[in-house]
Amino acid sequence: MSKKILLNSKDIEIILHRLACQLIENHNDFSDTVLIGLQPRGTFLANRLSNLLTTAYNIPKLQKGLLDITFYRDDFRRRDEPLAATSTDINFLIEDKKVVIIDDVLYSGRSVRAALTAIQSYGRPKNIELLVLIDRRFSRHLPIQPNYRGRQVDAINEEKVLVSWKETNGKDAVYIEQK
């Protein structure tokens, strides 16, 4: 099993700054915008981006939520392992808001499909955008594309993209692993 480094911590930092700037271009002061991190892996990216926007780019009031999509997945009872739910933390309504869904890796698009259904439980958003760190572009099962992407990757199905975050794994890095 070989593991190749795709992005190191410096690359990730540059990408985070670029994504933050792209968001600011489209969302100005974020007064109408909410960031929604997908549980569990998308929350690290959402937290990083929101911290960066508040500290480095002086966005004062940023609304951020965490969304669990377990109950909306389309593979319920189709897997051997039971699905474990994580918590949802959205303490605001998204009615008429611009929503940015944030996840670390976009692969089949099924998680995003579930998130699009799940988010409707909190109201009717004005629009929804998708931000991902890694876009595995030839692996999609559904017609879903990101609005903001950190890096596009042409990984084949036998390969696995691993995102490691300082908060949990000790350092920021993205790897490609041969299964």
Place this chain on the structure above:
Amino acid sequence: MDKLSVDHLLGIKYLNANDIDLIFKTADHFKEVINRPIKKVPSLRDITIANLFFENSTRTKLSFELAEKRLSADVINFSAGQSSVKKGETLIDTVNNILSMKVDIVVMRHGNVGAGVFLSKQVNAKIINAGDGTHEHPTQALLDSYSIREKLGKVKGKKILIVGDILHSRVALSNIFALQLQGATVKVCGPTTLIPKYISSLGVEVETNLKKALEWCDVANVLRVQHERMDIKYFPSTREYTQLFGINKQILDSLDKKIVIMHPGPINRGVEITSDVADSNQSIILNQVENGVAVRMAVIYLLAQQIKR
């Protein structure tokens, strides 16, 4: 993620502590779901559930039905009163007829002890016991423990008193199993005629003096006197029962601490509990009802996960 160790929810006595923990953690997520503006998730959209109630029920039936609908399951309801049971059909025949309509889960309340266990051996569906005679009512005990956990932070180490008609109560028996499994101490209080002889073999102490029992406990779960199950007279009069075992504001105020008051419903106001106690801020009776939906969603969700197509 852990799985339930059982294929059906027939009683608390078949569960272990991990199962209860898993049900509660799942219920936490569903409690968040039922407080959203849109209180529904699509998880069980290809599951059909039959609610078979051979005995009367308001709260449990509504709670189960709501839990099923919040999970997007298809639901069919059956009440013995309006059915062919009156024409002499057996339980297995009734259920098999319903199952041939492709039902995945059966929620059943029945007057006979062990009806759920019997059914689980005969038919090919997940069975959830919603009360079998004077035996068990597992989801009620789970929601009671869940409500204690929510109010006091944990169940372990707490002292729980069950007051009232213990003899005819499936809620009491399931509660005793559930609370002990989680490390709580249980005492019962009521007229000696309404306390079963076997109770000490379950490790449960008996206290016939209500004041002393209330002084001991952190939580008092008050049960209704089940007149409909009584074929003989167990105490001289309702008035005397209320005087000796009724919970009122005076007796609660005379304690040196504020205990939590619970009641599984239906309440006979002025008999086992007075209105000012039932509606006071010490009572978590309505929280129990809300938690009932979340806990039942968790049980149904976890059992449905085991169904393979």
